[in-house]
Amino acid sequence: MSLLVFVGVYAVGNPIDILINPQADQEDRERAIAALGLDKTLPMQYLSFLSGVVHGDLGRSFVHATSALGLILERMPATLELAFAAMLIAIVIGIPLGLWAGLRPNGVAGRTIMAGSILGFSLPTFWVGLMLIMVFSVILGWLPSNGRGPTVDVLGIPVSFLSFEGWRHLLLPATNLALFNVALLIRLTRAGAHEALLQDYVKFARAKGLTNVRVIGVHVLRNILIPIVTVIGLQFGALIAFAIVTESVFAWPGMGKLLIDSINLLDRPVIVAYLLVIVTFFIVINLLVDILYSLLDPRVRLSESGT
Amino acid sequence: MGPQAADVAPVARVTDNASPLRRIASDFVANPIAIAGLALLALIIAAAIAAPLISPQNPYDLAQIDIVDSKLPPGSAAPNGGTYWLGTDDQGRDMLSAIFYGLRISLAVGVISTVVALIIGLATGLAAAYFGGRLEQLIMRIVDIQLSFPSILIALILIAVLGQGTGKVITALVTVQWAYYARTVRSAALVEKRKEYIEAAHCLALSPARIVFRHLLPNCLPPMIVVATVQVAAAIALEATLSFLGLGLPITEPSLGLLIANGYQYLLSGKYWISFFPGLALLLTIVSINLVADQLRDVLNPRLQK
Numbered sequence: 001m002s003l004l005v006f007v008g009v010y011a012v013g014n015p016i017d018i019l020i021n022p023q024a025d026q027e028d029r030e031r032a033i034a035a036l037g038l039d040k041t042l043p044m045q046y047l048s049f050l051s052g053v054v055h056g057d058l059g060r061s062f063v064h065a066t067s068a069l070g071l072i073l074e075r076m077p078a079t080l081e082l083a084f085a086a087m088l089i090a091i092v093i094g095i096p097l098g099l100w101a102g103l104r105p106n107g108v109a110g111r112t113i114m115a116g117s118i119l120g121f122s123l124p125t126f127w128v129g130l131m132l133i134m135v136f137s138v139i140l141g142w143l144p145s146n147g148r149g150p151t152v153d154v155l156g157i158p159v160s161f162l163s164f165e166g167w168r169h170l171l172l173p174a175t176n177l178a179l180f181n182v183a184l185l186i187r188l189t190r191a192g193a194h195e196a197l198l199q200d201y202v203k204f205a206r207a208k209g210l211t212n213v214r215v216i217g218v219h220v221l222r223n224i225l226i227p228i229v230t231v232i233g234l235q236f237g238a239l240i241a242f243a244i245v246t247e248s249v250f251a252w253p254g255m256g257k258l259l260i261d262s263i264n265l266l267d268r269p270v271i272v273a274y275l276l277v278i279v280t281f282f283i284v285i286n287l288l289v290d291i292l293y294s295l296l297d298p299r300v301r302l303s304e305s306g307t
Numbered sequence: 308m309g310p311q312a313a314d315v316a317p318v319a320r321v322t323d324n325a326s327p328l329r330r331i332a333s334d335f336v337a338n339p340i341a342i343a344g345l346a347l348l349a350l351i352i353a354a355a356i357a358a359p360l361i362s363p364q365n366p367y368d369l370a371q372i373d374i375v376d377s378k379l380p381p382g383s384a385a386p387n388g389g390t391y392w393l394g395t396d397d398q399g400r401d402m403l404s405a406i407f408y409g410l411r412i413s414l415a416v417g418v419i420s421t422v423v424a425l426i427i428g429l430a431t432g433l434a435a436a437y438f439g440g441r442l443e444q445l446i447m448r449i450v451d452i453q454l455s456f457p458s459i460l461i462a463l464i465l466i467a468v469l470g471q472g473t474g475k476v477i478t479a480l481v482t483v484q485w486a487y488y489a490r491t492v493r494s495a496a497l498v499e500k501r502k503e504y505i506e507a508a509h510c511l512a513l514s515p516a517r518i519v520f521r522h523l524l525p526n527c528l529p530p531m532i533v534v535a536t537v538q539v540a541a542a543i544a545l546e547a548t549l550s551f552l553g554l555g556l557p558i559t560e561p562s563l564g565l566l567i568a569n570g571y572q573y574l575l576s577g578k579y580w581i582s583f584f585p586g587l588a589l590l591l592t593i594v595s596i597n598l599v600a601d602q603l604r605d606v607l608n609p610r611l612q613k
Contacts, residue, residue: 119594123590123593130586244459260552264554
C-alpha cells in the first residue's frame with residue numbers, strides 16, 4: 001500500500017511545468033521561479049517536498065499562494081457531501097429495484113429494470129448531467145443548475161443538506177453521480193437474489209411456512225448484503241473520483257473542481273496534494289471495507305481466528 | 308466464402324476452421340437486439356468514414372462558415388439553399404457536419420488506443436503467464452495497483468503530468484486500458500498453459516516464441532475480443548469526458564466530447580442543440596458497441612454453448 005503513495009508522488013514529482021506569465025520580463029521570471037522553489041534541481045525539489053510532507057505540509061499553491069492541503073481540506077466537505085448523497089440515492093433506488101428484478105427475472109418490470117441498468121452503464125456521466133440541467137433547470141425551471149447554494153455551518157464545516165435551498169442544489173448533482181452506482185447495485189442485487197432463491201435455506205424457510213416478506217426481507221437480503229456492502233464501500237472511493245466530472249458540470253465547489261482548475265493552471269502543488277489525499281482515501285476505504293467484511297461474514301471471521 | 312475455402316484447403320481443415328466461425332455468426336444473428344446494435348454501429352462507422360462525402364459543409368473550412376449563422380436552431384435555412392437540420396454552433400458551423408467529423412475523431416482515438424493497449428496488454432499478460440516467477444509478480448502487482456483506481460483519475464493525473472494533445476490523450480487511454488487486457492489474457496493463458504497441446508508443443512522442442520504466439524495466443528483470443536469491444540466504448544466515453552473537462556483533444560480537432568463542452572455554456576440559455584445532438588451521437592455509439600459486445604460475450608463463452 002505504501003507503494004501506491006510512492007508511485008503516485010513519483011509520477012507527479014517528475015515533470016517541470018512552465019507556470020510564469022509569458023508577458024513577464026526576465027527579472028520577474030527569475031524572481032518568481034526562485035520564490036516557488038523551481039530553480040532547484042528536480043531531486044532537490046522532490047527532497048524539499050518530502051521533508052515538507054513529513055511535517056504535514058504538502059506545499060503552497062502557486063496560484064492561490066496558500067497551503068495546498070488547506071485548499072483541498074476546505075473543499076473536501078462539499079465533495080464528501082455530494083458523494084454521500086449520491087451513495088444514499090444509489091442504495092435507496094438500486095437495492096429495491098435489483099431485488100424486484102431478481103425475484104421476477106422474466107417479468108416485464110424485471111426486464112425493463114435490467115435494460116435500464118445497461119443504459120446506466122453506457123451513458124457518459126457528464127452528458128447525463130447536461131441533460132438533467134436542460135430538463136430540470138432550463139425547461140422545467142424546478143432546480144438550480146450550479147453551485148452549492150447557502151450553507152449552514154456545523155462544527156465549523158459548511159454543509160448544504162440542512163437547508164431546503166441546499167437540498168435543491170444538491171439533488172441534481174447527487175442524482176447524476178448516483179446513476180452509475182444505481183445500475184451497479186441493481187445488477188449486483190439481482191444476481192445475488194437470483195442465486196439465493198435457489199438455495200436450500202430459502203426452500204427450508206418457505207417450508208417452515210414463513211411469509212414471503214420475511215423470507216426475502218430477512219433471509220435472502222441478509223445473505224446478499226455482504227457483497228453489496230463491500231461494493232458500496234469500494235465504490236465510495238470511485239464516487240469521490242467521479243465527482244471530478246459531476247462537480248465540473250454543476251460548478252459544485254468541491255475537490256474535483258479544484259483539481260481540474262489546478263490542472264488547467266498547472267498549479268502543481270495542489271495536484272500533488274490532491275493525489276496524496278485521494279490515495280489516502282482509497283487506502284482508508286480499502287482498510288475499512290476489509291474490517292467490515294470480516295465483521296459481516298462469519299466465515300471470514302472464523303477462518304481468521306482459527307489460524 | 309464457404310465453397311471457395313473448400314476448393315483451396317483440405318476438407319478436414321474446412322470443418323475445423325470454418326464451422327466455429329459460421330456457428331459464431333449464426334449464434335450472433337439469433338438475437339434481434341444484437342443485430343440492431345450491429346446495424347447501428349455499422350451505420351455510425353460508415354458515417355464517420357464517409358464524413359467528407361456526406362457532410363453538407365466542411366466544418367474546418369472557415370470559408371464555408373459564416374458567423375452570422377451562429378446558434379441557429381435545428382431546421383433553419385442555410386444561405387447556400389440547404390438546411391441546418393441540427394442547427395449551428397456558436398461559430399456558425401453546421402452541427403450535423405461537425406458531428407460526422409467529430410465521430411471520426413472519437414472513433415479513431417478509441418480504436419487506436421484500444422489496439423495499442425491490446426498489443427501491450429497481450430504481450431505483458433502472456434509473458435507473465437508463460438514465464439511466471441518474479442516477472443509475473445511484478446506485472447500483476449502493477450496491474451493490481453492500476454485497477455484499484457478509477458480510470459478517470461489515472462487519465463486525469465496522466466494528462467496533468469504529460470500535458471495536453473492528441474498523442475498524450477491516446478497515451479493516457481492506453482495506460483488506463485492495458486491492465487484489463489493483461490489480466491484477462493493472463494488468466495486465460497494460465498488455463499491454456501496446462502493443456503495437453505502446449506505440453507505436446509514443448510515435447511516437439513518448439514521455441515518459446517513459437518509456442519506463445521502460434522499456440523497459446525490464438526486460444527486466448529476469444530475473451531480478449533469481448534474485453535476489447537467493451538473497452539473501445541469505454542475509451543470513447545473517457546476521451547469524451549476528458550475533452551469535456553477541457554483536458555482532451557485540441558480545439559482544432561473537435562471530438563464529440565469537445566462539441567458537447569462547446570455547447571455547455573449555451574445550454575442555460577435554452578440553445579440545447581449544440582450539446583444535445585453530439586451527446587446523442589456519442590450515446591448511440593457507446594450503446595451500439597455495448598450491445599454488440601454483450602452478444603459477443605454470450606456467443607464466445609464456451610460455458611454457454613450447448
